[in-house]
Every structure is written in C-alpha cells, then in structure tokens.
Amino acid sequence: MILQNYWFTTLMGLKDPIQPPLTTDIEADILIVGGGAAGLAAAYAVMGKGIRVVLLERNICGGSSTGKSAGFLTPDSELELSQLIRRFGNTDAKNLWGLAAKASQDIAGIIKKHGIQCDLQEQESLYLGNNASGYKEIIAESEARTSLGYTQTLYDKDAIKSLIGSSTYSGGVRYAGTYGINPLLYAQGMKRVLLDHGVSIYEGSEVKELKGNTVKTHLGSVKAAKIIFCVDKIKKDLSHFARNIYHAQTFLSISEILEPEDVQSLFPNGNFQCWDSDLVYSYFRLTGDNRLLLGGGSMLTTFSRNDVTSPSVMNSVIKKFKAKFPQLHHLEFMQYWPGRIDTTRDLIPTVAIDPKAPHVHFVLGCVGLPWATLCGDFAARHAFDDAGCTDHMCYEYFRPDRDFLIPLWMERFLGKQLVFSLNNGWAKYYQKDPPMGVER
Ligand SMILES: Cc1cc2nc3c(=O)[nH]c(=O)nc-3n(C[C@H](O)[C@H](O)[C@H](O)COP(=O)(O)OP(=O)(O)OC[C@H]3O[C@@H](n4cnc5c(N)ncnc54)[C@H](O)[C@@H]3O)c2cc1C
Incomplete structure (x- = not known):
C-alpha cells in the first residue's frame, strides 16, 4: 500500500x-x-x-x-441529525439539516446538468451501530428523522444482516437521497x-x-x-x-477492484455508503468500478498538529474492517492518504x-x-x-x-x-x- x-x-x-x-x-x-x-x-x-x-x-x-475526501454526499457531517436537534431544537435543526440535504442534491444536480464526469452514484446511506451503545445512537437517529418527518428504515441486529455482510453490527438506519462522487x-x-x-x-x-x-x-x-x-x-x-479554526485528521484507502462475489458478500442487497457509531468512526463505500474506499482514523492522530503519513493508522482501520468482514481477508488495498478537515470549535x-x-x-x-x-x-x-x-x-x-x-x-x-x-x-x-x- x-x-x-x-x-x-x-x-x-x-x-x-x-x-x-x-x-x-x-x-x-x-x-x-x-x-x-x-x-x-x-x-x-x-x-x-x-x-x-x-x-x-x-x-x-x-x-x-x-x-x-471520500466523496460521500450526505447532510451528516460530524454532527448527526439527533445531535443537531439536541443542540438547537427541532426548528433550527430542521433548517440546518434541510440546508445540507439541499446542498447534497444541488451538487448532484449540477453534476447532472453539466455532465461532469466524476463517478456520481446514487448511494443510500447506512449508519451502522457497533455494540449496545452504538445501537442506542442508531435508534436516536431513527427517532430524530421520524420526528422531523424524514423517511428512514431502522434495522436491528438480525435484520441488518440482510444489507451488510457482517454479523458484528448491532443495527443500522438506512435512508435515501445521498450520493457518492470522485470529489x-x-x-x-x-x-x-x-x-x-x-x-x-x-x-x-x-x-x-x-x-x-x-x-x-x-x-x-x-x-x-x-x-x-x-x-x-x-x-x-x-x-x-x-x-x-483548527483541524481534524482522517485517513482513506482504496482497494483493488472487487470480484462480483466479494461485492455480493459485502452488500447482499445493493450498494450503500456506510459509517459506524464509533467515536473515531470508520466509513466505506464502493466506487463505480467496485473498488472499496475505506476510511477512518485513531484517537491519537485525529487532532495531531501535523500530518501523520505512516500507514500504521490505515493498517489498523483495515485490520478492524477485515475482522468484521472475514470473507474479505484477501482484499488488497493499493493506496492510502491522510487529509485534514478544517473545523471550528x-x-x-x-x-x-x-x-x-x-x-x-x-x-x-x-x-x-x-x-x-x-x-x-x-x-x-x-x-x-x-x-x-x-x-x-x-x-x-x-x-x-x-x-x-x-x-x-x-x-x-x-x-x-x-x-x-x-x-x-x-x-x-x-x-x-x-x-x-x-x-x-
Ligand atoms: C480524508 C477525508 C475524507 C473526507 N470525506 C468526506 C466525505 O466523504 N464527505 C464529505 O462531505 N466530506 C468529507 N470530508 C470533508 C470535506 O472534504 C471538507 O469538509 C470540505 O472539502 C471542505 O471544503 P472547503 O472548500 O471548505 O475546503 P478545501 O477543500 O480545503 O478548500 C480550500 C481551498 O483553499 C485553498 N487555499 C488555502 N489557502 C489559500 C490561499 N492563501 N490562497 C489561495 N488558495 C488557498 C486550498 O488549496 C484549498 O483548495 C473529508 C475530508 C478528508 C480530509
């Protein structure tokens, strides 16, 4: 890599x-x-x-x-909808979320209007819970979406296996209107x-x-x-x-092209863009040519002052991913890169x-x-x-x-x-x- x-x-x-x-x-x-x-x-x-x-x-x-960036086009930034509601109340949370949701659609609309070749894919979102406390977050997100009139589907530990080829997730919430692009x-x-x-x-x-x-x-x-x-x-x-302004650091990697049976074993029922409920979360999706884009980070490096360029963080994200998807243990990742995201407090x-x-x-x-x-x-x-x-x-x-x-x-x-x-x-x-x- x-x-x-x-x-x-x-x-x-x-x-x-x-x-x-x-x-x-x-x-x-x-x-x-x-x-x-x-x-x-x-x-x-x-x-x-x-x-x-x-x-x-x-x-x-x-x-x-x-x-x-990983090119997920979704209103979820570092703040989920339930967190926006807790912070600002229903009205302002709905306004803010609505603005970000509209911007996701606007980007996709501009790409289509001008025929920009950037691997635009309609990809539903799947926010995955990683244990009992992760499942609580998934339920909170599902309730937040329902309370503001947004559609979603909630999956428990058993049901989520129909969408994702891992038995380790405690549940997930799925919703449409999101996209993936080559940014x-x-x-x-x-x-x-x-x-x-x-x-x-x-x-x-x-x-x-x-x-x-x-x-x-x-x-x-x-x-x-x-x-x-x-x-x-x-x-x-x-x-x-x-x-x-300060910054947070995260890492991405890209795999070789997956065989059709690997795609099927990862996403048994169609393609999603996914992230999980961990504090330093992992995120993944497939590109148009079926490469796996996998991202994540570590507590130690997220707020580090300078870029961390060693592959060790990405290697441990990949290891964690493969532990969840043992059927993909043979998958080779070709390239990785770090990136800093500017943030406010x-x-x-x-x-x-x-x-x-x-x-x-x-x-x-x-x-x-x-x-x-x-x-x-x-x-x-x-x-x-x-x-x-x-x-x-x-x-x-x-x-x-x-x-x-x-x-x-x-x-x-x-x-x-x-x-x-x-x-x-x-x-x-x-x-x-x-x-x-x-x-x-
Ligand atoms: C690894 C990684 C994965 C990510 N994944 C996602 C994702 O999947 N989905 C998502 O929505 N977001 C994601 N993000 C976050 C997203 O990339 C950023 O929030 C977003 O790109 C910020 O856009 P921006 O235009 O504000 O900043 P930037 O893209 O940083 O643009 C600022 C520009 O200003 C230029 N600039 C700076 N100083 C000067 C100067 N003095 N003179 C001239 N030019 C200057 C820079 O070169 C730069 O091009 C990710 C970020 C990283 C690093």
Whole structure:
C-alpha cells in the first residue's frame, strides 16, 4: 500500500489543463480565494451575472480537503441529525439539516446538468451501530428523522444482516437521497464549468497578503470590490478569524477492484455508503468500478498538529474492517492518504463578514462537502446582492462568536489542540445552544 491520493491518480485521464498562475495585476467585481467545494460553489453562485468573477487557488481546484475526501454526499457531517436537534431544537435543526440535504442534491444536480464526469452514484446511506451503545445512537437517529418527518428504515441486529455482510453490527438506519462522487474530478469538472461561464481561474496562485481591496500573490494581484475567502488552514495575517479554526485528521484507502462475489458478500442487497457509531468512526463505500474506499482514523492522530503519513493508522482501520468482514481477508488495498478537515470549535462552519472591512467575507471550517457548498453559495449570493437575499438567518447559524465549553482564553494554558478536541467532543455529545435569534 503506497502513500498516494487515489483521486489524483484518476486525474491522469483528464485532458483539461491546469490553469496557469496569476502573473499580472487585474481587477474583479468578486474575487474568490480558494477552489475547494466552498469556493467553487461561491463562484458558481455568481457566474454568468454580468460581473467579473476571479478565483485564485494555491494548489489545483479540489487539491486540498475536497479532493482528498471520500466523496460521500450526505447532510451528516460530524454532527448527526439527533445531535443537531439536541443542540438547537427541532426548528433550527430542521433548517440546518434541510440546508445540507439541499446542498447534497444541488451538487448532484449540477453534476447532472453539466455532465461532469466524476463517478456520481446514487448511494443510500447506512449508519451502522457497533455494540449496545452504538445501537442506542442508531435508534436516536431513527427517532430524530421520524420526528422531523424524514423517511428512514431502522434495522436491528438480525435484520441488518440482510444489507451488510457482517454479523458484528448491532443495527443500522438506512435512508435515501445521498450520493457518492470522485470529489477531485468533481472539483476539476466545476472548474471547467466556471471557465466556460466566464470565471477567470488561476491555479498555483496563493494569496499571501490582503490590503484594502487588493490581494497579492507571488507574481500578481487582484483588486476587487468584494473578496470571499473560502480557504483552509487560514493564516493569522490574513484574518483574525484564523483563531476560530483548527483541524481534524482522517485517513482513506482504496482497494483493488472487487470480484462480483466479494461485492455480493459485502452488500447482499445493493450498494450503500456506510459509517459506524464509533467515536473515531470508520466509513466505506464502493466506487463505480467496485473498488472499496475505506476510511477512518485513531484517537491519537485525529487532532495531531501535523500530518501523520505512516500507514500504521490505515493498517489498523483495515485490520478492524477485515475482522468484521472475514470473507474479505484477501482484499488488497493499493493506496492510502491522510487529509485534514478544517473545523471550528463546535463543528458548525463560520461564515462572517469582517467588521472592519465589510467587503471581505469568510467561509471557514466547513465540515462536509454539502456544508462547504451551502456556505460558499450563501456567502457569494450575499456578497453579490445582500438586499435581494431572503436567508440572512444563516449569518446567525454560522456566526463566529458562538458559545463554547472551554473559552478561547484557556488556549493560552491548555493549547489550541486540546481545547479544540474537548470543545468538539462537547459539541457532538452534550452541548445545548439557545434557540437561534435569541440574544446571548
Ligand atoms: C480524508 C477525508 C475524507 C473526507 N470525506 C468526506 C466525505 O466523504 N464527505 C464529505 O462531505 N466530506 C468529507 N470530508 C470533508 C470535506 O472534504 C471538507 O469538509 C470540505 O472539502 C471542505 O471544503 P472547503 O472548500 O471548505 O475546503 P478545501 O477543500 O480545503 O478548500 C480550500 C481551498 O483553499 C485553498 N487555499 C488555502 N489557502 C489559500 C490561499 N492563501 N490562497 C489561495 N488558495 C488557498 C486550498 O488549496 C484549498 O483548495 C473529508 C475530508 C478528508 C480530509
């Protein structure tokens, strides 16, 4: 098993050239910095509106988290629906979940509309319980879905065996309306759509400085009326919002193509995208050519400051998977790769306008492709025509100054890494927020 992002391997078949870096001084009406799911959605929201849209990406479009991800398109990010309900109550949870569910559909809709070749697959979701406490979470998720009027099917320990070839799960909840994609081909396909609709895109162009309405890259600059940062790992000198962001690390691997009988033994009744109820969960799905994409992590490495590149974490995820599916013990995994996901302290994205420079917008810490997409789209629509938008409530949902268990000043003593991991755990399992719109 070698250290290589499989999605990058699949780019070899793509004839679309890399866009050259910015080498001159140009002007724009809206500048988007960052070409991940959020930045691409932002550019898509304002393309073809008769304004000059420029996108700067320091790598290639999709080259960071987006193009390292497993490509599950589901509203579940790190927060399940039952956890959103506990935190925000039914109304706000339904609003937030609805936004992420819509964004999943929007991504699939854009892929179909523009014929983006990115292995789009309609894949139902299967959230699997790993023991008695996992089954409680499955039941909570099933009840949460029912209480908000979403369809789902609950399976107990015996019934789940009809869907998944393992006798170790304590149950599962299944629902439709979710998809799997090759996220890097998606990002590169979006790049082509944006270029075709007049957006100027410069790859290999890192924004290093922001002064007034102008950003500078190594060899060029863009002066823009509005600037939207949809970046990861933002540096402090670009924005003070950088202190709101840390990251979690997860790992992915890809197998050889499975034989038809192996596919059948894994999914006896059709293909699902799956994840389990463990704190550091495992997740898996099949690609269109029947390779198994398997991801996971470890308690020790999830919040580590730097990338962990050794295969040991992935090897132990694979070992655990094979213990659950002994009939697949012969399966060979070819490539693995780590990836960092930017997060906020409470796993809800930050979308904000710089109070001192209202032409500068930020979309940060989006966990999940649909969440990044909805936030990028939201920020760009509001930058373009705030008065014409009717969904200002999202500024409340995604405000940067939310309540956290362990406050910011404690980072001086405990360190950012520990404070983030504790706040993330609290947000997922215990936090209750006042209803949105209530003064804090
Ligand atoms: C291994 C892994 C598996 C995952 N699996 C899933 C999954 O199955 N489903 C799911 O929904 N989510 C998944 N995620 C999470 C998901 O990938 C992210 O939440 C999402 O991609 C975030 O999108 P983004 O646009 O906010 O960030 P990014 O994709 O990180 O995009 C930010 C972009 O900004 C660019 N940039 C940064 N700084 C600058 C600068 N100064 N100048 C110019 N450009 C800059 C970066 O190069 C990058 O391309 C996974 C993540 C990982 C790492």
